[in-house]
Amino acid sequence: MKIAVAGKGGVGKTTISAGLILWLAEQGRCPLAVDADPNNCLGYYMGLPDEITENIRPLSDMREVLAERAGTEPGRGGLYALSPPVTDLIEDYMVDTNGLSLLVMGTVTEGGQGCLCPENSVLKTVLRELVDLDRDMVVDLVAGLEHLGRGTVAAMDGLVVVTDATRPAIRTVERIRTLAEDIDLTTIVVIGNKVANSEQRQLIADGLTDLSIGGYIPAYYGQISQEGVFGGEAGTKFREDIARLAEVLQQAFQG
Numbered sequence: 123m124k125i126a127v128a129g130k131g132g133v134g135k136t137t138i139s140a141g142l143i144l145w146l147a148e149q150g151r152c153p154l155a156v157d158a159d160p161n162n163c164l165g166y167y168m169g170l171p172d173e174i175t176e177n178i179r180p181l182s183d184m185r186e187v188l189a190e191r192a193g194t195e196p197g198r199g200g201l202y203a204l205s206p207p208v209t210d211l212i213e214d215y216m217v218d219t220n221g222l223s224l225l226v227m228g229t230v231t232e233g234g235q236g237c238l239c240p241e242n243s244v245l246k247t248v249l250r251e252l253v254d255l256d257r258d259m260v261v262d263l264v265a266g267l268e269h270l271g272r273g274t275v276a277a278m279d280g281l282v283v284v285t286d287a288t289r290p291a292i293r294t295v296e297r298i299r300t301l302a303e304d305i306d307l308t309t310i311v312v313i314g315n316k317v318a319n320s321e322q323r324q325l326i327a328d329g330l331t332d333l334s335i336g337g338y339i340p341a342y343y344g345q346i347s348q349e350g351v352f353g354g355e356a357g358t359k360f361r362e363d364i365a366r367l368a369e370v371l372q373q374a375f376q377g
């Protein structure tokens with residue numbers, strides 16, 4: 123299963139990504155987790171040991187290296203290589219631990235107009251290369267899909283879009299769907315998260331009638347730990363939700 127997880131800010135993308143990765147790891151499938159969110163907290167949510175999370179550096183911190191690979195200078199833009207060599211970067215930056223691997227991409231956000239392209243192009247190429255590995259993979263995205271190119275998408279099984287029962291989050295699903303279709307990413311499964319009652323469930327279902335809804339996860343009222351999503355009582359229930367969901371996703375993405 124190779125998927126990317128998108129959705130409006132705060133809906134639970136990282137929580138669900140971490141859950142899916144931990145579930146895959148528990149199945150002995152040695153998944154690859156890609157943290158493409160600038161907050162870089164996927165490792166914490168997966169409950170990785172401090173000595174790992176605290177020492178991880180996002181690939182994007184290496185602006186000089188990225189720029190050099192792209193054949194330009196940091197923040198300069200201009201002409202640059204569209205498919206720079208990245209295999210050694212992946213080997214250097216990927217962390218193997220607890221039956222899974224984690225690569226933190228980060229995002230290049232500084233710099234003036236036109237300066238972001240070369241470095242981001244390298245990050246995009248990294249993702250393109252990762253998706254060809256023969257491994258289960260979950261990418262925790264930001265709301266936009268700028269890390270995804272057509273080549274990556276073609277090798278991916280699909281996109282999971284998370285929403286809660288608020289109109290802005292539901293509208294964001296539609297916006298993401300449009301962005302996804304632009305890059306031929308048409309296999310989309312929606313997950314309703316933090317759903318407190320049947321009215322909320324209905325709000326999501328009614329708002330997204332022409333999309334496939336893979337399932338709903340209850341609101342555990344802030345009890346899901348951000349330092350290991352399967353921890354504690356809420357985490358035990360959340361693990362069951364994720365197991366159920368993972369089966370649905372595998373079905374959805376097989377055909």
Ligand SMILES: Nc1ncnc2c1ncn2[C@@H]1O[C@H](COP(=O)(O)OP(=O)(O)OP(=O)(O)O)[C@@H](O)[C@H]1O
Nearest residue numbers: 131132133134135136137316340341342343344346
């Ligand atoms: N089902 C749930 N029940 C209760 N709390 C939840 C649930 N899912 C996520 N949360 C909580 O909601 C908050 C936001 O979740 P999370 O960080 O996963 O969202 P996100 O979409 O990744 O946010 P961002 O856009 O900032 O990256 C966290 O405090 C998380 O513990």
Ligand SMILES: [Mg+2]
Nearest residue numbers: 135136159161
């Ligand atoms: Mg997040």
